[in-house]
Amino acid sequence: LHNEYRMPRIGKDLRPNKKISEKKINLLFSILNEYKTIVNSYNCEKVLVTATNAFRLASNSKEISNRIKDNINFDVDIISGDVEAEYAYLGALSGIKTAGSTLIIDIGGGSTELITGNRSEILFKRSYPLGSVIATEKYLKHSPPFSQEMEKLEFKLEEIFKQFSEKSIPDKVIAIAGTPTTLACMVKGLKEFEEAKIDDSDLNAVDLLNLISDIKILSPEQIKKNYGNVLNGREDIILGGGIILKKIMRIVDVDKVIVSSRGIRHGAIIKYLADNF
Structure with missing residues (x-):
């Protein structure tokens, strides 16, 4: 129905147990607010938000997830590397015979x-x-x-x-x-x-x-x-x-x-x- 893509690079310069910067958080919120407008235009009943390596590394990922929930009402699922691999596999095979x-x-x-x-x-x-x-x-x-x-x-x-x-x-x-x-x-x-x-x-x-x-x-x-x-x-x-x-x-x-x-x-x-x- 609709495919949208943004690249906020929130993992740029990020090291294990370090914080995602406020600048990157603001950029992320800007994108998610755009996406919420698109989601609402389709009257979606369920929104899946998956976070990968940057959120696995960052020390403030839980805090950011809570802010996203409070301000945008999206539940963020911080997935493991294994789950990320599974999703990648399922997604790839869905488009190719x-x-x-x-x-x-x-x-x-x-x-x-x-x-x-x-x-x-x-x-x-x-x-x-x-x-x-x-x-x-x-x-x-x-x-x-x-x-x-x-x-x-x-x-x-x-x-x-x-x-x-x-x-x-x-x-x-x-x-x-x-x-x-x-x-x-x-x-x-x-x-x-x-x-x-x-x-x-x-x-x-x-x-x-x-x-x-x-x-x-x-x-x-x-x-x-x-x-x-x-x-x-x-x-x-x-x-x-x-x-x-x-x-x-x-x-x-x-x-x-x-x-x-x-x-x-x-x-x-x-x-x-x-x-x-």
């Missing part, structure tokens, strides 16, 4: 979820505490990044995803959410996001490697200038996200992924309906 084993890759800002399974069950799910924002802030500190910084990030990714290399190669790999959809748009030369051209499209390893080679020598401002509004506030973190996706594809030994714009928000709805109706 697939048979056999499937790997879902969900690269967020603060974490990356890997989920394998088939249509009937999830066989493996794990949330890794390294996403595009953390990769950028912790490793790619210069703009453009130094080669040593990229090497350190590659080494860390190899370390945390190493255990996954022991899993069997899936029949199909689906990459969901903003990082892969943005990368796919950049590869295709789209200046604005066009869901019809991106959803269920292929992103191959050669094109991804070439794109990373092109943008790793650019500043975020240059990336935005060259690739347009499709970045939507991701120009400073898209390189980190691309490197994460490249590493996972190499470890899993696949030469392409299917890109999907569906993900956690779709999975949350599917899970709620399955549990309550």
